[in-house]
Amino acid sequence: MEALSNTKPVITLGEKPEGYEGTGFLATSLEKVVGLARKNSIWPLPFATSCCGIEFMATMGAHYDLGRFGSERLSFSPRQADLLMVMGTIAKKMGPILRQVYEQMAEPRWVLSVGACACTGGIFDTYSVLQGIDRIIPVDVYVPGCPPRPEQIIDGVMKIQHLVETEPLRRRDSNEYKVMLNKYGIE
Amino acid sequence: MEVSDQEKLINTLREKYGDEILHIEAPYNFLTIVLRKEKIIEIIKFLYDHPDTRFQYLTSLGGIHYPDLKQIVVAYQLHNLVNNHRLRLKISLPEDNSVTQTLTPVFAGANWMERETYDFYGVIFEGHPNLQRILNVEEMTIFPMRKEYPLEDQTREDKDDSMFGR
Numbered sequence: 034m035e036a037l038s039n040t041k042p043v044i045t046l047g048e049k050p051e052g053y054e055g056t057g058f059l060a061t062s063l064e065k066v067v068g069l070a071r072k073n074s075i076w077p078l079p080f081a082t083s084c085c086g087i088e089f090m091a092t093m094g095a096h097y098d099l100g101r102f103g104s105e106r107l108s109f110s111p112r113q114a115d116l117l118m119v120m121g122t123i124a125k126k127m128g129p130i131l132r133q134v135y136e137q138m139a140e141p142r143w144v145l146s147v148g149a150c151a152c153t154g155g156i157f158d159t160y161s162v163l164q165g166i167d168r169i170i171p172v173d174v175y176v177p178g179c180p181p182r183p184e185q186i187i188d189g190v191m192k193i194q195h196l197v198e199t200e201p202l203r204r205r206d207s208n209e210y211k212v213m214l215n216k217y218g219i220e
Numbered sequence: 221m222e223v224s225d226q227e228k229l230i231n232t233l234r235e236k237y238g239d240e241i242l243h244i245e246a247p248y249n250f251l252t253i254v255l256r257k258e259k260i261i262e263i264i265k266f267l268y269d270h271p272d273t274r275f276q277y278l279t280s281l282g283g284i285h286y287p288d289l290k291q292i293v294v295a296y297q298l299h300n301l302v303n304n305h306r307l308r309l310k311i312s313l314p315e316d317n318s319v320t321q322t323l324t325p326v327f328a329g330a331n332w333m334e335r336e337t338y339d340f341y342g343v344i345f346e347g348h349p350n351l352q353r354i355l356n357v358e359e360m361t362i363f364p365m366r367k368e369y370p371l372e373d374q375t376r377e378d379k380d381d382s383m384f385g386r
Binding site for chain 2: 158160
């Protein structure tokens with residue numbers, strides 16, 4: 034008991050990046066510091082169109098609490114958002130709107146596709162439904178499920194966090210990235 | 221609707237438009253009259269104004285495709301709100317030339333219903349104030365509820381039909 038009460042609670046806000054350490058300083062690369070900061074302050078834009086959106090509400094609620102990952106601040110304007118979370122069936126008529134929202138987001142931006150419908154059209158193999166949002170915008174992480182449980186959505190966000198943390202700073206300026214965007218018809 | 225009321229209505233219609241009636245039936249006691257297509261709007265107007273019928277509410281209007289008969293049927297459901305009488309009228313149009321008159325002068329509410337019927341079945345309603353697609357994307361080139369078009373989205377290549385039992 035005595036040992037327990039003497040233990041100080043350890044709160045880790047973020048994993049310390051690799052570097053050269055001494056008393057009162059840590060020398061590391063700028064990329065790692067930026068990655069650390071970005072990873073733990075992702076502002077998601079929820080684009081919820083159906084039942085996966087309900088699971089997202091549970092994910093944001095106290096029980097699962099996406100705030101633990103630094104994402105409690107939802108951005109309902111695409112201009113301030115880092116992560117576009119598409120949750121639900123995207124009808125073909127909704128396609129251009131989703132694309133416009135993506136285009137309005139500032140770089141760097143990531144896309145999380147939640148649920149079978151957003152990923153592939155799901156059970157709605159029909160004339161009116163877009164067969165996966167990756168037909169109109171690039172997607173970083175896919176979360177399968179119909180609908181996925183909040184744990185799966187959190188897992189997807191953690192995968193995004195990993196991408197955000199390890200992304201090279203100049204990736205968005207690279208030619209490959211421009212070619213990739215051009216494939217979707219985005220300048 | 222009582223059978224006596226149905227007969228009364230049929231007689232009222234027969235008096236003036238006897239030649240227009242092709243067939244009368246009452247599935248689930250819902251009086252359904254199949255008419256020639258030429259005077260359909262005139263007949264609906266007649267049923268609207270006549271003191272005995274007064275079908276002054278348009279419940280719905282929609283299409284049905286019969287690929288074997290090569291026909292598109294337009295069905296009108298009318299409601300007399302005073303006596304709570306309901307009536308279904310049908311006209312049939314050829315598949316390759318599905319053109320009929322608009323009902324919008326009689327019921328303003330027919331506007332969107334006719335747009336929907338155009339959107340899904342390609343029925344042209346002559347005289348409609350704004351006949352364009354209402355639910356589907358504007359670039360769509362097909363009329364998806366016509367049965368010659370498969371229900372499934374034709375743009376995907378990743379589905380193996382044998383895995384889906386078709």
